[in-house]
Amino acid sequence: xxxxxxxxAPALVVPRPGGGDVLEVRDEPVSQPGxxxxxxxxxxxxxxxxxxxxxxxxxxxxxxxVLGNEGAGEVVAVGxxxxxxxxxxxxxxxxxxxSARAYAVVDAPNLVQVPPAVDLExxxxxxxxxxxxxxxxxxxxxxxxxxxxxxxAAAGGVGQLLTQMITKRGGRxxxxxxxxxxxxxxxxxxxxxxxxxxxxxxxxxxxxxLTEGVGVDVVYDGVGKDTFEASLASLRPRGLMVLYxxxxxQVPDFDLQRLNRLGSLFVTRPSxxxxxxxxxxxxxxxxxxxxxxxxxxxxxxxxxRYPLTDARTAYADLEGRRTQGKLILIP
Ligand code: NDP
Numbered sequence: 001x002x003x004x005x006x007x008x009a010p011a012l013v014v015p016r017p018g019g020g021d022v023l024e025v026r027d028e029p030v031s032q033p034g035x036x037x038x039x040x041x042x043x044x045x046x047x048x049x050x051x052x053x054x055x056x057x058x059x060x061x062x063x064x065x066v067l068g069n070e071g072a073g074e075v076v077a078v079g080x081x082x083x084x085x086x087x088x089x090x091x092x093x094x095x096x097x098x099s100a101r102a103y104a105v106v107d108a109p110n111l112v113q114v115p116p117a118v119d120l121e122x123x124x125x126x127x128x129x130x131x132x133x134x135x136x137x138x139x140x141x142x143x144x145x146x147x148x149x150x151x152x153a154a155a156g157g158v159g160q161l162l163t164q165m166i167t168k169r170g171g172r173x174x175x176x177x178x179x180x181x182x183x184x185x186x187x188x189x190x191x192x193x194x195x196x197x198x199x200x201x202x203x204x205x206x207x208x209x210l211t212e213g214v215g216v217d218v219v220y221d222g223v224g225k226d227t228f229e230a231s232l233a234s235l236r237p238r239g240l241m242v243l244y245x246x247x248x249x250q251v252p253d254f255d256l257q258r259l260n261r262l263g264s265l266f267v268t269r270p271s272x273x274x275x276x277x278x279x280x281x282x283x284x285x286x287x288x289x290x291x292x293x294x295x296x297x298x299x300x301x302x303x304x305r306y307p308l309t310d311a312r313t314a315y316a317d318l319e320g321r322r323t324q325g326k327l328i329l330i331p
Contacts, residue, residue, distance in 0.1 A: 005030055005039075005076060010331060011066045011101035012045075012311050017057030020315045025308055028066065030103045033079035037105050040091060044124035044305075045100040046070035047314050047327035048157070049222075049247055054097070055315075058250070061097070067311075068100025068329070072114060072124035082108045090114040092286075094127040094272065100308065102331035109279050112286045117294050125326040126300050128272065130289045131282075132244070133161035135275035137169065140268060141218040141240050145170030150207055150219040150234050152227050153247065154191055155182035157303075157326045162220055163189040164298050174210055176203070176227070178321055185324050189299070197227065204233035215239060225249035237263035244270055301325025 011028040033039045045068045053059045055067060072092035075085050085091065085108055092114050093099070096106040114123040136158075137143050143166050151166070153159045154175030163173050167190030175191035177183045183194040193210050200206050207230075208215060215236035221227050224246030231241055243251060259265045276282040292298035303325035306314040314327050 005103070009102035010308055011098075012068060012308060012329070013064050014055050014061075014067050015064045017055065017060075017063060019056070020312050020319065022055065023067070023312050023315065025311065028101065031105050033077055033082070033105050035080040036082060036108055037079040038075050038082060038085050038091070038108050038111060039077040040071070040073040040104050040106055040111075041076050042071045042073040042099065042102055042104050042331050043120035044072055044328040044330055045104075045308075046124050046128055047306075047311075047318060047329060048128050049245060049318065051100075052315060052319060053246075066098035066101055068104075069097055070094045070124060070128040071096070071099040071104060072120040072127070073104070074120075076103070078108070084108060085111060085113075090116075090120060090123075092120075092123040092127050094131055094276070100311065100329055100331070102308070110282070112283060115290050115294060118290055121302065121305070121328060121330075122293065122300050123290075125302050125328050126289060126293060127286070129157040129326060130161055130293075130298070130300070131276060131285050132158050132272050133165050134285045134289055135272065136220055136242060136244060136270070137162060137165040137171075139275060140242055140244075140270050143169040143171040143218075147171040147218065148174070148211060148216045150174045150176070150216045150221075150231065151186075151191070152176045152197070152219075152221050152223045152231070153178075154186035154189070155324045156222070156247075158222055158245075160185065160189050160301055160325055161298065163191050165292075167191075168292075168297060174207060174216065182324060185301075197230075203227070203230035207234040211236075218242060220244065222246075223248045224251050232258075232262055232265060235263070235265055237265075239263070239265055241265060241267040242270065243267065303327055305330055
Protein backbone atom coordinates (compact mmCIF):
# COMPACT_ATOMS: atom_id res chain seq x y z
CA UNK A 1 0.00 0.00 0.00
CA UNK A 2 1.04 3.57 -0.53
CA UNK A 3 0.48 4.58 3.08
CA UNK A 4 4.17 4.36 4.03
CA UNK A 5 5.28 6.56 1.15
CA UNK A 6 6.40 10.15 1.71
CA UNK A 7 4.19 12.92 0.37
CA UNK A 8 7.14 14.63 -1.26
CA ALA A 9 10.71 13.74 -2.15
CA PRO A 10 13.74 15.32 -3.90
CA ALA A 11 13.73 15.72 -7.68
CA LEU A 12 16.15 17.32 -10.17
CA VAL A 13 14.19 20.16 -11.79
CA VAL A 14 14.84 22.20 -14.95
CA PRO A 15 12.95 25.41 -14.12
CA ARG A 16 13.76 27.08 -17.49
CA PRO A 17 15.93 26.16 -20.51
CA GLY A 18 19.63 26.83 -19.98
CA GLY A 19 23.07 25.64 -18.92
CA GLY A 20 23.92 23.42 -15.98
CA ASP A 21 23.47 26.28 -13.53
CA VAL A 22 19.68 26.28 -14.00
CA LEU A 23 19.38 22.84 -12.35
CA GLU A 24 17.69 22.75 -8.94
CA VAL A 25 16.95 19.95 -6.51
CA ARG A 26 13.48 20.50 -5.04
CA ASP A 27 11.03 18.52 -2.99
CA GLU A 28 8.27 17.49 -5.39
CA PRO A 29 5.03 15.62 -4.67
CA VAL A 30 5.25 11.81 -4.87
CA SER A 31 2.46 10.79 -7.26
CA GLN A 32 0.45 7.59 -7.14
CA PRO A 33 0.86 5.51 -10.31
CA GLY A 34 -1.97 5.83 -12.83
CA UNK A 35 -3.38 2.95 -14.91
CA UNK A 36 -0.55 1.11 -16.66
CA UNK A 37 2.12 2.73 -14.47
CA UNK A 38 4.36 1.79 -11.56
CA UNK A 39 5.86 3.91 -8.80
CA UNK A 40 9.53 3.08 -8.24
CA UNK A 41 11.84 4.00 -5.36
CA UNK A 42 14.88 5.02 -7.43
CA UNK A 43 18.19 3.45 -6.37
CA UNK A 44 20.14 5.24 -9.11
CA UNK A 45 19.33 7.43 -12.10
CA UNK A 46 21.55 7.55 -15.18
CA UNK A 47 23.20 10.71 -16.52
CA UNK A 48 23.03 10.96 -20.31
CA UNK A 49 23.96 13.49 -22.95
CA UNK A 50 20.33 13.68 -24.08
CA UNK A 51 19.57 15.29 -20.70
CA UNK A 52 21.73 18.25 -21.73
CA UNK A 53 19.90 18.66 -25.06
CA UNK A 54 16.59 18.62 -23.14
CA UNK A 55 17.85 21.02 -20.46
CA UNK A 56 19.10 23.49 -23.08
CA UNK A 57 15.90 23.32 -25.13
CA UNK A 58 17.63 21.80 -28.21
CA UNK A 59 14.97 19.10 -27.75
CA UNK A 60 12.17 21.39 -26.52
CA UNK A 61 10.24 20.38 -23.41
CA UNK A 62 7.84 22.66 -21.57
CA UNK A 63 9.43 23.89 -18.32
CA UNK A 64 9.50 23.25 -15.44
CA UNK A 65 10.18 19.53 -15.77
CA VAL A 66 12.06 16.84 -13.88
CA LEU A 67 15.22 15.73 -15.72
CA GLY A 68 16.54 12.20 -16.30
CA ASN A 69 15.53 9.46 -18.73
CA GLU A 70 16.73 6.28 -17.08
CA GLY A 71 17.03 4.57 -13.76
CA ALA A 72 16.68 1.45 -11.65
CA GLY A 73 14.98 0.75 -8.35
CA GLU A 74 12.29 -1.13 -6.51
CA VAL A 75 8.58 -1.07 -7.33
CA VAL A 76 6.65 0.39 -4.38
CA ALA A 77 3.18 0.68 -5.93
CA VAL A 78 1.44 -0.32 -9.18
CA GLY A 79 -1.51 1.25 -10.96
CA UNK A 80 -4.67 -0.43 -12.19
CA UNK A 81 -4.22 -2.96 -15.01
CA UNK A 82 -0.58 -3.62 -14.17
CA UNK A 83 -0.12 -7.38 -13.97
CA UNK A 84 3.48 -7.87 -15.09
CA UNK A 85 5.02 -6.12 -12.08
CA UNK A 86 4.39 -6.35 -8.34
CA UNK A 87 5.57 -4.40 -5.32
CA UNK A 88 9.14 -5.43 -4.50
CA UNK A 89 10.25 -6.12 -8.08
CA UNK A 90 13.70 -4.83 -9.01
CA UNK A 91 13.27 -2.93 -12.26
CA UNK A 92 15.10 -0.68 -14.70
CA UNK A 93 14.13 1.55 -17.61
CA UNK A 94 15.66 3.69 -20.36
CA UNK A 95 12.63 5.72 -21.40
CA UNK A 96 10.93 7.82 -18.77
CA UNK A 97 11.47 11.55 -18.62
CA UNK A 98 11.53 12.60 -14.97
CA SER A 99 13.75 9.79 -13.68
CA ALA A 100 16.23 11.89 -11.67
CA ARG A 101 14.22 11.82 -8.44
CA ALA A 102 13.77 9.67 -5.37
CA TYR A 103 10.36 8.29 -6.45
CA ALA A 104 9.55 8.05 -10.15
CA VAL A 105 6.35 7.04 -11.92
CA VAL A 106 7.22 4.95 -14.99
CA ASP A 107 4.98 3.47 -17.69
CA ALA A 108 4.98 -0.30 -17.13
CA PRO A 109 5.71 -1.19 -20.80
CA ASN A 110 9.03 0.67 -20.41
CA LEU A 111 10.09 -1.38 -17.38
CA VAL A 112 12.22 -4.52 -17.41
CA GLN A 113 13.05 -6.90 -14.55
CA VAL A 114 16.64 -6.71 -13.32
CA PRO A 115 18.21 -10.17 -12.87
CA PRO A 116 19.04 -10.94 -9.20
CA ALA A 117 22.79 -11.07 -9.94
CA VAL A 118 22.82 -7.54 -11.38
CA ASP A 119 23.26 -4.68 -8.93
CA LEU A 120 20.67 -1.89 -9.27
CA GLU A 121 23.38 0.76 -9.76
CA UNK A 122 24.88 -1.32 -12.56
CA UNK A 123 21.41 -1.75 -14.09
CA UNK A 124 20.81 2.01 -14.03
CA UNK A 125 24.24 2.52 -15.59
CA UNK A 126 23.69 -0.10 -18.29
CA UNK A 127 20.25 0.56 -19.71
CA UNK A 128 20.26 3.59 -22.00
CA UNK A 129 23.85 3.47 -23.18
CA UNK A 130 23.92 -0.35 -23.23
CA UNK A 131 20.74 -0.66 -25.32
CA UNK A 132 22.11 2.04 -27.60
CA UNK A 133 25.41 0.22 -28.14
CA UNK A 134 23.40 -2.98 -28.65
CA UNK A 135 21.18 -1.65 -31.43
CA UNK A 136 24.02 0.29 -33.07
CA UNK A 137 26.28 -2.78 -33.32
CA UNK A 138 23.63 -5.43 -34.06
CA UNK A 139 20.94 -3.62 -36.07
CA UNK A 140 21.93 -0.21 -37.43
CA UNK A 141 25.03 -1.92 -38.77
CA UNK A 142 25.23 -5.62 -38.01
CA UNK A 143 28.92 -5.98 -37.24
CA UNK A 144 30.43 -9.21 -38.61
CA UNK A 145 33.84 -10.80 -38.13
CA UNK A 146 36.25 -8.59 -40.04
CA UNK A 147 34.06 -5.46 -40.05
CA UNK A 148 36.14 -2.34 -39.47
CA UNK A 149 34.55 0.41 -37.38
CA UNK A 150 35.66 3.90 -36.39
CA UNK A 151 34.30 4.66 -32.90
CA UNK A 152 34.53 8.24 -31.66
CA ALA A 153 34.72 9.11 -27.94
CA ALA A 154 35.49 5.45 -27.28
CA ALA A 155 36.16 5.97 -23.55
CA GLY A 156 32.73 7.53 -23.02
CA GLY A 157 29.59 5.81 -21.81
CA VAL A 158 28.29 4.58 -25.15
CA GLY A 159 31.82 4.41 -26.58
CA GLN A 160 33.17 1.82 -24.14
CA LEU A 161 30.10 -0.37 -24.59
CA LEU A 162 30.19 -0.10 -28.39
CA THR A 163 33.87 -0.99 -28.45
CA GLN A 164 33.21 -4.13 -26.38
CA MET A 165 30.18 -5.21 -28.43
CA ILE A 166 31.90 -4.66 -31.79
CA THR A 167 35.02 -6.60 -30.83
CA LYS A 168 32.88 -9.34 -29.24
CA ARG A 169 31.27 -9.83 -32.70
CA GLY A 170 34.69 -10.11 -34.32
CA GLY A 171 34.89 -6.54 -35.59
CA ARG A 172 37.94 -4.29 -35.48
CA UNK A 173 37.70 -0.93 -33.67
CA UNK A 174 39.68 2.15 -34.53
CA UNK A 175 39.03 4.31 -31.46
CA UNK A 176 39.28 8.07 -30.98
CA UNK A 177 39.36 9.92 -27.66
CA UNK A 178 40.60 13.21 -26.26
CA UNK A 179 43.52 12.05 -24.11
CA UNK A 180 46.13 9.31 -23.78
CA UNK A 181 44.45 8.12 -20.57
CA UNK A 182 41.09 7.75 -22.32
CA UNK A 183 42.72 5.92 -25.24
CA UNK A 184 44.20 3.44 -22.76
CA UNK A 185 40.66 2.77 -21.49
CA UNK A 186 39.50 2.17 -25.07
CA UNK A 187 42.40 -0.24 -25.57
CA UNK A 188 41.44 -2.17 -22.43
CA UNK A 189 37.90 -2.43 -23.81
CA UNK A 190 39.23 -4.05 -27.00
CA UNK A 191 40.12 -1.26 -29.43
CA UNK A 192 42.87 -2.25 -31.88
CA UNK A 193 43.96 1.21 -33.03
CA UNK A 194 43.98 4.45 -31.06
CA UNK A 195 43.84 8.05 -32.30
CA UNK A 196 43.83 11.17 -30.14
CA UNK A 197 41.61 13.46 -32.22
CA UNK A 198 42.82 16.50 -30.32
CA UNK A 199 46.36 15.86 -31.61
CA UNK A 200 46.00 14.19 -35.01
CA UNK A 201 45.95 16.88 -37.75
CA UNK A 202 44.17 14.89 -40.46
CA UNK A 203 41.99 12.26 -38.81
CA UNK A 204 40.66 10.78 -42.07
CA UNK A 205 44.21 10.42 -43.45
CA UNK A 206 45.24 8.63 -40.25
CA UNK A 207 42.25 6.26 -40.57
CA UNK A 208 43.12 5.56 -44.23
CA UNK A 209 46.67 4.79 -43.24
CA LEU A 210 45.40 2.21 -40.74
CA THR A 211 43.19 0.59 -43.40
CA GLU A 212 45.61 0.28 -46.34
CA GLY A 213 43.96 3.30 -47.97
CA VAL A 214 40.52 1.65 -48.07
CA GLY A 215 38.61 3.36 -45.24
CA VAL A 216 36.27 1.86 -42.66
CA ASP A 217 32.98 0.01 -43.19
CA VAL A 218 31.12 2.05 -40.58
CA VAL A 219 31.66 5.13 -38.44
CA TYR A 220 29.88 5.48 -35.09
CA ASP A 221 29.85 9.21 -34.44
CA GLY A 222 28.22 10.61 -31.29
CA VAL A 223 30.44 13.70 -31.27
CA GLY A 224 28.75 15.40 -34.23
CA LYS A 225 29.82 18.86 -35.36
CA ASP A 226 33.57 18.50 -34.70
CA THR A 227 34.03 15.03 -36.25
CA PHE A 228 31.33 14.71 -38.95
CA GLU A 229 33.47 15.75 -41.94
CA ALA A 230 36.43 13.56 -40.93
CA SER A 231 34.00 10.69 -40.33
CA LEU A 232 32.63 10.89 -43.89
CA ALA A 233 36.15 11.10 -45.31
CA SER A 234 37.15 7.98 -43.32
CA LEU A 235 34.56 5.69 -44.98
CA ARG A 236 35.16 3.19 -47.75
CA PRO A 237 32.92 3.45 -50.83
CA ARG A 238 29.34 2.45 -49.88
CA GLY A 239 30.26 2.73 -46.20
CA LEU A 240 27.76 3.69 -43.49
CA MET A 241 27.91 6.89 -41.45
CA VAL A 242 26.03 6.44 -38.17
CA LEU A 243 25.51 9.88 -36.67
CA TYR A 244 23.98 9.02 -33.30
CA UNK A 245 24.64 12.15 -31.25
CA UNK A 246 26.06 15.63 -31.01
CA UNK A 247 28.28 15.98 -27.94
CA UNK A 248 30.21 18.80 -29.67
CA UNK A 249 27.13 20.40 -31.23
CA GLN A 250 24.65 19.64 -34.02
CA VAL A 251 25.89 18.96 -37.55
CA PRO A 252 24.83 21.77 -39.92
CA ASP A 253 22.51 21.22 -42.90
CA PHE A 254 24.00 18.81 -45.40
CA ASP A 255 23.90 18.61 -49.21
CA LEU A 256 22.91 15.01 -50.03
CA GLN A 257 24.68 15.26 -53.40
CA ARG A 258 27.97 15.05 -51.49
CA LEU A 259 27.25 11.40 -50.65
CA ASN A 260 27.51 10.64 -54.36
CA ARG A 261 30.89 12.36 -54.74
CA LEU A 262 32.28 10.76 -51.56
CA GLY A 263 31.65 7.24 -52.89
CA SER A 264 27.95 6.33 -52.68
CA LEU A 265 27.92 6.65 -48.89
CA PHE A 266 24.98 5.94 -46.59
CA VAL A 267 24.07 8.18 -43.63
CA THR A 268 21.66 7.38 -40.81
CA ARG A 269 20.65 9.37 -37.72
CA PRO A 270 19.17 6.69 -35.44
CA SER A 271 17.56 7.01 -32.02
CA UNK A 272 17.01 4.39 -29.32
CA UNK A 273 13.23 4.84 -29.27
CA UNK A 274 12.83 3.39 -32.77
CA UNK A 275 14.88 0.30 -31.81
CA UNK A 276 12.92 -0.53 -28.63
CA UNK A 277 9.53 0.54 -29.97
CA UNK A 278 7.78 -2.66 -28.85
CA UNK A 279 7.98 -4.33 -25.42
CA UNK A 280 9.22 -7.48 -27.24
CA UNK A 281 12.18 -5.68 -28.80
CA UNK A 282 12.98 -3.90 -25.52
CA UNK A 283 12.91 -7.23 -23.68
CA UNK A 284 14.98 -9.09 -26.30
CA UNK A 285 17.74 -6.45 -26.29
CA UNK A 286 17.73 -6.08 -22.50
CA UNK A 287 17.86 -9.84 -21.90
CA UNK A 288 20.91 -10.12 -24.14
CA UNK A 289 22.56 -7.07 -22.55
CA UNK A 290 22.05 -8.29 -18.97
CA UNK A 291 23.28 -11.73 -20.03
CA UNK A 292 26.55 -10.24 -21.27
CA UNK A 293 26.91 -8.26 -18.03
CA UNK A 294 26.29 -11.37 -15.90
CA UNK A 295 28.81 -13.42 -17.90
CA UNK A 296 31.38 -10.61 -17.72
CA UNK A 297 31.57 -10.35 -21.52
CA UNK A 298 30.54 -6.71 -21.21
CA UNK A 299 31.93 -4.57 -18.41
CA UNK A 300 30.03 -1.54 -17.13
CA UNK A 301 32.32 1.26 -16.01
CA UNK A 302 30.69 3.52 -13.44
CA UNK A 303 32.93 6.57 -13.92
CA UNK A 304 31.20 8.66 -11.27
CA ARG A 305 28.52 8.39 -8.56
CA TYR A 306 27.04 11.69 -7.46
CA PRO A 307 24.41 12.44 -4.83
CA LEU A 308 21.36 13.98 -6.53
CA THR A 309 22.24 17.24 -4.79
CA ASP A 310 25.54 17.28 -6.76
CA ALA A 311 23.85 16.81 -10.15
CA ARG A 312 25.23 20.12 -11.41
CA THR A 313 28.76 18.78 -10.93
CA ALA A 314 27.90 15.55 -12.75
CA TYR A 315 26.65 17.42 -15.81
CA ALA A 316 29.55 19.91 -15.69
CA ASP A 317 31.98 16.97 -15.68
CA LEU A 318 30.17 15.24 -18.57
CA GLU A 319 29.98 18.38 -20.69
CA GLY A 320 33.55 19.34 -19.75
CA ARG A 321 34.89 16.05 -21.21
CA ARG A 322 36.29 15.06 -17.82
CA THR A 323 34.52 11.68 -17.52
CA GLN A 324 35.01 8.07 -18.57
CA GLY A 325 32.23 5.51 -18.69
CA LYS A 326 28.89 6.11 -17.04
CA LEU A 327 27.78 8.68 -14.46
CA ILE A 328 24.92 7.94 -12.09
CA LEU A 329 22.95 10.05 -9.62
CA ILE A 330 21.97 8.65 -6.21
CA PRO A 331 18.76 10.23 -4.89
P1 NDP B 1 29.96 10.30 -23.20
O1 NDP B 1 30.24 9.61 -21.94
O2 NDP B 1 30.45 9.68 -24.47
O3 NDP B 1 30.50 11.76 -23.11
C1 NDP B 1 30.69 12.54 -24.25
C2 NDP B 1 32.12 12.44 -24.77
O4 NDP B 1 32.17 13.06 -26.06
C3 NDP B 1 33.11 13.21 -23.92
O5 NDP B 1 33.59 12.48 -22.83
C4 NDP B 1 34.20 13.52 -24.93
O6 NDP B 1 35.16 12.46 -24.98
C5 NDP B 1 33.45 13.55 -26.27
N1 NDP B 1 33.38 14.92 -26.79
C6 NDP B 1 33.97 15.34 -27.93
N2 NDP B 1 33.76 16.64 -28.11
C7 NDP B 1 33.05 17.08 -27.06
C8 NDP B 1 32.56 18.36 -26.67
N3 NDP B 1 32.75 19.45 -27.42
N4 NDP B 1 31.86 18.45 -25.52
C9 NDP B 1 31.64 17.37 -24.77
N5 NDP B 1 32.10 16.14 -25.08
C10 NDP B 1 32.79 15.98 -26.22
O7 NDP B 1 28.39 10.55 -23.33
P2 NDP B 1 27.24 9.49 -23.61
O8 NDP B 1 27.81 8.13 -23.69
O9 NDP B 1 26.13 9.76 -22.70
O10 NDP B 1 26.74 9.91 -25.06
C11 NDP B 1 27.59 9.86 -26.17
C12 NDP B 1 26.80 10.30 -27.40
O11 NDP B 1 25.82 9.34 -27.68
C13 NDP B 1 26.07 11.63 -27.20
O12 NDP B 1 26.17 12.38 -28.39
C14 NDP B 1 24.65 11.19 -27.00
O13 NDP B 1 23.72 12.15 -27.36
C15 NDP B 1 24.59 9.98 -27.91
N6 NDP B 1 23.50 9.04 -27.63
C16 NDP B 1 22.65 8.76 -28.64
C17 NDP B 1 21.65 7.85 -28.49
C18 NDP B 1 20.83 7.49 -29.68
O14 NDP B 1 20.04 6.53 -29.62
N7 NDP B 1 20.94 8.19 -30.78
C19 NDP B 1 21.39 7.21 -27.20
C20 NDP B 1 22.41 7.52 -26.20
C21 NDP B 1 23.40 8.42 -26.41
P3 NDP B 1 36.68 12.84 -25.39
O15 NDP B 1 37.23 13.69 -24.29
O16 NDP B 1 37.35 11.52 -25.51
O17 NDP B 1 36.59 13.57 -26.69
